[in-house]
Amino acid sequence: MPNLGEARLKESPMFKYLITVAAMVMAATPALADSAPRVWTQEKDQLIRVDSSDAGKDPNFKSLVRIIKAEGGDHPTIQLSCQITTSGYKALNFSVQLDPENTYEDDADRSPRFHHISGIMEIRDEKFPDRYAFHAKSTKLIPLSREVPSRIYNSVVRGDQVQLKVKGKKRDLALPEKNDVFVAFAKFCPVTNGGKFDVSVFEILKGMDLSPNL
Numbered sequence: 001m002p003n004l005g006e007a008r009l010k011e012s013p014m015f016k017y018l019i020t021v022a023a024m025v026m027a028a029t030p031a032l033a034d035s036a037p038r039v040w041t042q043e044k045d046q047l048i049r050v051d052s053s054d055a056g057k058d059p060n061f062k063s064l065v066r067i068i069k070a071e072g073g074d075h076p077t078i079q080l081s082c083q084i085t086t087s088g089y090k091a092l093n094f095s096v097q098l099d100p101e102n103t104y105e106d107d108a109d110r111s112p113r114f115h116h117i118s119g120i121m122e123i124r125d126e127k128f129p130d131r132y133a134f135h136a137k138s139t140k141l142i143p144l145s146r147e148v149p150s151r152i153y154n155s156v157v158r159g160d161q162v163q164l165k166v167k168g169k170k171r172d173l174a175l176p177e178k179n180d181v182f183v184a185f186a187k188f189c190p191v192t193n194g195g196k197f198d199v200s201v202f203e204i205l206k207g208m209d210l211s212p213n214l
Helices: 015-028 147-158 180-188
Strands: 046-050 061-070 077-085 090-097 115-123 126-135 140-143 162-166 169-172
Touching: 061 180, 077 147, 077 180, 090 147, 115 147, 126 147, 147 162
Parallel strands: none
Antiparallel strands: 046 061, 061 077, 077 090, 090 140, 115 126, 115 162, 126 140, 162 169
């Protein structure tokens, strides 16, 4: 399984939208801390309609999000998600919930408030300082750099240990090894499979709408 390139990407006009989508997806998949071994599991696919025009118009585009997650024990809950839109945009996203026992999703806000904090990710004795959007009520982080999801994906492929230091505390992300779920995710996502994607999936999933609940 090839590694992804980690060259710095230019931020697109959709970046604010990506943060919002990541927040909604994180709220839709609450974490459950337990003692079971950490493995990659797949969540239900999410189809999001984005329409900034007047009421009654067709949506500007649709966005499909496929999510895999690792949780369990005292380690942070982590998610990798692949986002594809009918407008041709694709992205690999990453998020982490620092407190795996946080129950924010039980009574989530409709208008989430984020602030930016600094963090340092350590992989193979190399440190990567980055900025993150932090949602204090849920203890969830979304990286602002598009390089971070690629680093996480590559670390899983290589079997690297990854640590993240934020708010004065270093945490082991405890990335699980590759399993069938991770491999299937990599084959599905056009960011990781060389650009292949079957657009007919948008019609198959047209009834699956995600209502913002963060």
